[in-house]
Amino acid sequence: MRKMPLLATALLLRFGPQDDSFVGDLAEEYSGGRSRSWYWRQVVAAIVLSSVRHIDAHPLRTTVAVAIGWATALLLFTQGERVAPALAAWLWGWDRQTAYQTGVWWPFYISASMVSYAGFVASAVVVARVHRRQAGPMLMAYAASMLVALTASAVTVEVLSRLWDNRVPVPHTLFYVVSVALPYHWRSGLLLAPAAILVAGLLAGGRPGVSDRRRSHLA
Amino acid sequence: MADRFLTDFELMVILAVLRARDDAYGVAIAREIEETGGRPVTHAAVYLALDRMAQHGLVTSRLGDPTPERGGRAKKLFSVTPAGLAAIRRTRRAFMALWKGIPELKGTPT
Numbered sequence: 001m002r003k004m005p006l007l008a009t010a011l012l013l014r015f016g017p018q019d020d021s022f023v024g025d026l027a028e029e030y031s032g033g034r035s036r037s038w039y040w041r042q043v044v045a046a047i048v049l050s051s052v053r054h055i056d057a058h059p060l061r062t063t064v065a066v067a068i069g070w071a072t073a074l075l076l077f078t079q080g081e082r083v084a085p086a087l088a089a090w091l092w093g094w095d096r097q098t099a100y101q102t103g104v105w106w107p108f109y110i111s112a113s114m115v116s117y118a119g120f121v122a123s124a125v126v127v128a129r130v131h132r133r134q135a136g137p138m139l140m141a142y143a144a145s146m147l148v149a150l151t152a153s154a155v156t157v158e159v160l161s162r163l164w165d166n167r168v169p170v171p172h173t174l175f176y177v178v179s180v181a182l183p184y185h186w187r188s189g190l191l192l193a194p195a196a197i198l199v200a201g202l203l204a205g206g207r208p209g210v211s212d213r214r215r216s217h218l219a
Numbered sequence: 220m221a222d223r224f225l226t227d228f229e230l231m232v233i234l235a236v237l238r239a240r241d242d243a244y245g246v247a248i249a250r251e252i253e254e255t256g257g258r259p260v261t262h263a264a265v266y267l268a269l270d271r272m273a274q275h276g277l278v279t280s281r282l283g284d285p286t287p288e289r290g291g292r293a294k295k296l297f298s299v300t301p302a303g304l305a306a307i308r309r310t311r312r313a314f315m316a317l318w319k320g321i322p323e324l325k326g327t328p329t
Contacts, residue, residue, distance in 0.1 A: 001288055001290060016263075017263065019266065020292045020293065021244070021245065021282070021292060021293060021294060021295035022245060022262065022263070022266050022295075023292055024285075024289035024290060024292025024293065024294065025244070025245035025246050025249075025262055025289070025294075027288070027289050027290040027292065028246055028286075028288050028289045029246055029262075031288045032288070041261065042261055042263065045261040045262075045263045046262070046263035046266075049261075049263045049264060049267055050263065050267070053267060
């Protein structure tokens with residue numbers, strides 16, 4: 001049997017329909033000569049369609065999962081203003097007073113990014129653990145909500161910056177969410193934050209049991 | 220669910236199940252739709268439609284034997300129930316009734 005693409009298969013088993021027969025169908029087609037790109041297309045379609053279906057069928061569960069993710073992240077980010085400067089001081093001997101004089105802020109920005117991504121990862125782990133059997137769709141919903149929030153906040157900050165001459169007050173807790181989508185991060189967070197949530201959830205949730213996969217059919 | 224109509228995609232899938240007869244599993248159904256129906260599909264979309272129709276009692280499924288080229292995974296074989304056949308006929312009647320009397324659609328289908 002031709003070996004299936006590892007990453008795509010891992011994503012399928014974690015976030016996809018959790019149906020052994022469906023995975024077997026893709027394996028049979030791939031063994032029969034279908035291309036890697038065909039396999040990836042099928043996997044992406046399966047993940048998106050099954051997640052949308054699950055979210056649509058369980059709106060309350062999805063709302064709870066998204067709320068848990070955001071609550072965890074924001075709770076961690078309340079500590080950001082303490083942790084990020086301490087991390088910068090520990091790693092690079094940076095302090096805020098000196099930074100105001102020298103204008104050297106990069107150690108803080110890097111530390112703040114670490115805090116941001118630690119929050120995204122930790123919240124994804126909590127969502128995946130709480131919703132172990134439906135971790136895939138719940139993480140997809142949480143990652144999608146993060147993408148929407150980051151996009152909206154990036155646009156808002158951009159607009160307000162123009163209106164208020166670059167003086168936009170961002171609450172400290174929200175700074176760790178918003179900052180990764182700002183230009184000085186090359187707006188990389190729009191891609192990396194949802195990706196970090198999905199990867200962390202993939203690693204944290206473990207693989208669903210075979211009995212679980214047989215029990216649920218694209219649900 | 221006596222009065223349920225099928226969507227155009229569900230109609231294609233359920234007809235493909237009937238055409239594939241005793242070997243109506245995901246791969247065969249998708250192939251039937253692509254080769255006979257001329258419509259490209261993803262396997263996930265086919266499974267979703269089948270799952271939806273199974274929930275409405277229009278199709279049933281049973282597991283076949285695992286095979287090596289499937290990584291030891293069993294086929295899920297589908298068959299159409301009497302309620303499924305009734306839904307096909309009902310949907311066809313609805314389509315035909317709508318079809319009739321439209322001058323632009325008169326003549327041989329192309």
